[in-house]
Amino acid sequence: MFTVSVREHFDAAHYLKEYRGKCENLHGHRFEVVAALAAPGLNNIGLAFDFTELKTHLRQILARFDHVCLNDIPPFKSSTPSSENIALAVYEELKPRIPQPVARIAYIEVWESPTSCVRYEPE
Numbered sequence: 001m002f003t004v005s006v007r008e009h010f011d012a013a014h015y016l017k018e019y020r021g022k023c024e025n026l027h028g029h030r031f032e033v034v035a036a037l038a039a040p041g042l043n044n045i046g047l048a049f050d051f052t053e054l055k056t057h058l059r060q061i062l063a064r065f066d067h068v069c070l071n072d073i074p075p076f077k078s079s080t081p082s083s084e085n086i087a088l089a090v091y092e093e094l095k096p097r098i099p100q101p102v103a104r105i106a107y108i109e110v111w112e113s114p115t116s117c118v119r120y121e122p123e
């Protein structure tokens with residue numbers, strides 16, 4: 001099994017609803033998002049999955065998160081834009097773009113600082 005991953009980022013504001021602490025106040029992050037695919041085999045030119053294709057998908061998904069207040073846009077109007085929920089949103093939008101059985105999503109990571117990361121791994 002091969003794991004192919006790419007990293008992109010976006011800059012956004014958010015605040016955590018019903019949280020007690022400084023993160024309840026509006027603040028910003030450079031969110032780094034890693035999308036990793038698991039691919040069982042290689043294509044005829046020796047690639048498990050094309051980095052360029054995966055980066056294009058991830059950039060397109062993250063574009064609407066860039067330079068906004070995440071609390072103001074779907075799906076976070078009805079939830080909280082925690083790194084956990086950002087990872088889930090990216091997973092849900094990326095999943096239909098990945099051709100089965102060529103690859104599946106292994107995990108999505110959201111880094112909200114260089115030392116703080118959430119990883120979502122689908123069952």
Ligand SMILES: [Zn+2]
Nearest residue numbers: 014023029112
């Ligand atoms: Zn934050």
